[in-house]
Amino acid sequence: MAIGCSNTECLKTTIKVSICEARYASPSACIINYDKEPLVGMYLLPFSNAKPQPDYIPKPIREDYYEACKIRDLSPKASATLIRRCLQGMIRDFAGIQKGTLNKEITDLKEAVETGTADRSITAESVEAIDHIRTIGNIGAHMEKDINTIIDVDPNEAEILIQVTEMLFEEWYGDRHKRAERLAQVKKIADTKKEQKALPSPS
Numbered sequence: 001m002a003i004g005c006s007n008t009e010c011l012k013t014t015i016k017v018s019i020c021e022a023r024y025a026s027p028s029a030c031i032i033n034y035d036k037e038p039l040v041g042m043y044l045l046p047f048s049n050a051k052p053q054p055d056y057i058p059k060p061i062r063e064d065y066y067e068a069c070k071i072r073d074l075s076p077k078a079s080a081t082l083i084r085r086c087l088q089g090m091i092r093d094f095a096g097i098q099k100g101t102l103n104k105e106i107t108d109l110k111e112a113v114e115t116g117t118a119d120r121s122i123t124a125e126s127v128e129a130i131d132h133i134r135t136i137g138n139i140g141a142h143m144e145k146d147i148n149t150i151i152d153v154d155p156n157e158a159e160i161l162i163q164v165t166e167m168l169f170e171e172w173y174g175d176r177h178k179r180a181e182r183l184a185q186v187k188k189i190a191d192t193k194k195e196q197k198a199l200p201s202p203s
Helices: 059-070 076-094 102-115 124-141 155-198
Strands: 002-004 013-019 022-026 029-032 040-045
Touching: 059 076, 059 155, 076 102, 076 124, 076 155, 102 124, 124 155
Parallel strands: none
Antiparallel strands: 002 013, 013 040, 022 029
16 A cells, blocks of 8 residues: 655655455455454555654654654564653653662652652653553563463554653653743843843933
8 A cells, every 4th residue: 555645745655565364256356355454564664653753852762762663563562662661761861760660660750740749741640651551561571470371462552552652752841842942932032121121222
């Protein structure tokens, strides 16, 4: 499947290849079974559905996010594990909490939100979402006690984790960056007014 974007600011092409179950209808034709999910599906162009992230998000966190997007269909379990690590990096960088394990860091982050000491961009709902992602990401990060127990993560589930991470990028880093820009603009205006006030009055 190939789709071309008609937006003049984009004009990029998306190419996806899928292997589907089908049956022969005649020696020269077959009928695809659209009721079943494709056996294999992957993007050839672009290599993933990752959204470009701004430089004010630390590079290691962005790289984990991009890699999680890239392997979402190939290995959803590994993608979930990378998203887990990505969010742990966010807690350590954005919230300044580092306790050795993600579970302990989330506990401290919850307490910071409850006591009002966390950044205003961090909500109780977002911390709860991170805790859920930690649990899902643990499937790939840690082996079950019973090695015969297989808990899988499918591409759709991995995509939801990616979307939540994109939301937190915007809510945490994006909102903080916008606040800093607005405050910088106010300071610039105030400095300009002070300079104008200090100028001698025209005679």
